[in-house]
Amino acid sequence: MARGILRIALVLLWVPALALGQAPVSYRLSFPEPEHRWMQVHIRFDDLPPGPLELRMSRSSPGRYAIHDFAKNVYDVRLVDGHGAALSVIRSNPHEWNVIGHTGSIDVTYRIFGDRVDGTYLAIDSTHAHINMPALLMWARGLEARPVTVRFEPAPGTSWRVATQLFPGADSLTFTAPNFQYLMDSPAEFSGFTLRTFTVPDGPGAPVFRLAVHHAGTDAELEAFTADVERIVREARRVFGEYPPFEGNTYTFIADYLPWAAGDGMEHRNSTVLTSASSIRSNRLGLLDTVSHEFFHAWNAERIRPRALEPFNFDEANVSGELWLAEGFTSYYGPLILQRAGLTQVSDFAAEMGDVINTVRTSPGRQVRSAEDMSRFASLVDGAEHVDRTNFDNTYISYYTWGAAIALGLDLTLRGRSNGQVTLDHYMRALWEKHGRPGGRAPGYVDNPYTMADLEAALASVSGDAAFADDFFARYIQGREVVDYERLLARAGFVLRPVSPGQAFAGQLQLQDVQGRPRVTSAVPFGSPAYAAGIERDDVIVAVAGRPVSAAGDVEAALGERKPGDAIPIVFERRGQRTTGTLQLVADPRVEVVPVEQLVRQPTAEQRRFRGGWLSSTSRNSF
Ligand SMILES: [Zn+2]
Known part of the structure; x- marks a missing residue:
């Protein structure tokens, strides 16, 4: 009896809460004239609390750190109440619509123009709609915890399908998101793309990997490309020992390889957007390099995440001093995984590492800022446009490049001081176990993001030497020194040498x-x-x-x-x-990295062993 009373009480408390606060926000996307590069958005809000509804267009997008003011492409905005009567709106900013006088329901419609195929913006044309949600969707402050439905209505005469990490909904063109953060993180390709899938066993589960490719190539090219992607997906897992727990047990590669696309890659929790003006046939390795980078982000950045980016703030530039790790270490592992998976030659990897070292050693930016400072500079360089000239050639080094150089230096240092027993893979695993694997309270959130102090503590723990970790961070990450690559690379049978000696x-x-x-x-x-x-x-x-x-x-x-x-x-x-x-x-101070065997020498047995532990597939290595 007591239990029955308790149950009734819970139901009574729960139902009004649902009715007041949890009505889904529903979006409908339609494409009456895709050839003119615009689309129609309809949003329905119900069960709104009294008071103004603060509608917003985003000003930033996760993974691209400059301010973008996506409101610039919005027009023909109409706001009506549940009975179709026009509502008053206060506009104090280009990206704000504060709606007053509603009675609990609001219908919003607007048109939006989009003509850039990449990971940040929006593109609509007669072949597809390619969507980054922050560039498209208005949202309401205070409703971030509500579930969302998104319905796609095909353009006239098309039978487009949807590739997205959004969750399947009532039919094949309707999707859901559990909350605002997950919605904004979920890009979509709406087109007649070609789909390939594969699964990889992982402990008790086998995540499904989907490749949705919008391109002009052949099926045979895509078949071979899919096999390459699978090798990358398998090799990346070996760094961490397991896949992240993909929501829906599915990870989706959304690729637009089209002559009118911009070159880009953008990471998301359970998907990535890959765009290029090149093709599988003309640029296979270049495209795979981006696949490798973005897939590594499923761990590093999406789940092993800086506290400064969690949760992402769509109103402002998000500033993080840790992008040398989130982006830079990912830039190191991208080519390293290609190498371990047997997709590149040792000379390719050496050339890439040589470029990284050369840039960091010779760029004047190192005289004025550390890798941490460069990370904080992202909002001023990453996708930012400048009318006036800048002096970035002198004052800036990309945190991708500098971070990759730090990762290379740290990997070789750890391997060198432990005779190959401790590596950067161990460090990434330690970060995964502490900050990634614990997950979040809901899809789209990370509950245990890291700080700079956490990164240093993890290095102290993995290396077993707090003084080493303190020194490394002080000199190479928060300071402006570079490690002694010449000595470190020699152990693996690589020579760091001037590009033009005597010049x-x-x-x-x-x-x-x-x-x-x-x-x-x-x-x-x-x-x-x-x-x-x-x-x-x-x-x-x-x-x-x-x-x-x-x-x-x-x-x-x-x-x-x-x-x-x-x-x-x-x-x-x-x-x-x-x-x-x-x-x-x-x-001439410029340098390159060359394998000793290209200098008519052979690596010693010790160099071969060191290099093998570093650059061979880790499938046989035990942790
Ligand atoms: Zn990246």
Whole structure:
């Protein structure tokens, strides 16, 4: 009897809560004239609490950190109450619609234009709708916990289907999301894409992997590509020992390889968007490199997540000092997994690591900011557009590149000091176990995101040496030093060497022939001989070492005859004035990484063993 009373009481408490707070927000997307690149959005809100409804368009999108103001493409907004009567709206910002005087239900309709195929924006045309939700959907503040339904209505005369990580709904064109965060994280491709699926055993389960590819290639090309993707998916799992628990037990690769697409890759919890103007036939390895990077994000960034990005704030730029790990370590593992999966040659991997080291060692940005500072700079560079000129060539290094260099340095350092027993894979696993695997209170959330202190503590624990972890973070992540790659790479049988030994160097600048004269068209690097000589962007070079020059090739030829240490006069024109400076030439500081076997030597047995533990498939390695 007591139990019965309790049950009735619970039901009475629960039902009104559902009625007041949990009515789903329902979206309907239709495409009356896709050829004109716009779509129609209808939103129905019910059971609204009294007071203004704060409708918003997002200003940022997870994984692309600049402010975008997606409201710019919204027009023809109509707001009516449950009886069809127009509602008053207060607009204090371009991205805000504050609706007043409603009686609990609101219908919103608007049109939105979209013409960019990538991971951040929106594209509608006669072949598809390619959707990043923050670029498309208005949402209401305070309703973030409500479930959502999304219905796609095909364009006239089409039989488009939907590829998405949204959950299946009442029919094949209706989907659901458990809350706002998951909705915004769920891109969609609505088209006549080609679908391939495979499963990979994983403990008691076998997640389903779907490839939805909108392209102009052949089925045979897609078949071979799918097999390559499966190798990546299997190899990535070996770093962590298990797949993340994909919601719905499914992970979806949404690929648009179309001549009119922009090149991009964007990570999500249970899917990724891959776009490129190239094709499987012309750029197989390039496309696989993006597959590898984005799939690694299913662990690193989507679930092993910086506290600064959790939950994502769609109103503002999201600033994180940890993107050197979230993006940079992912940029290291992308090519490493391709290598371990046997999809690239050792020389390919060496060349890629050489580029990374070269950039970080020679870029002047390292004089002014650390890898942590560069991460915080993301909102000013990642997808941001600048009308005015910037000096980023001098003041910025991508946290992708610098982070990849840190990952390489840390992996080799850990391997070197433990004789291969402790590796970066162990570190990633430790982060997974502490911050990723515990999951979140609902799909779309991470309950135990990390801070910089957590990252350092995990390194102390994995290496068994807190002083080492403290020193590494202080010098290479929060400081501006770089590790000794030459010594570390030698253990694996790689040589770090100058690209142009003995060559004189004036600084890494671009010279272009503009109106028949050699002009400096890039920033002049801080500290370079050209900078010291007083040369700046837009200057026209007139003479080098006493010889007149009339083309960029003449300048290069004049420098090519000189040796490091030579001092030569250089004459240049700037804004009507002619100036003479002195170029104090130095040795070309640029470096590359080469496997010793390319230098007509063979790696020693010890180098072979070290390299094998690092670059071979970890399928046989035991943890
Ligand atoms: Zn990434």
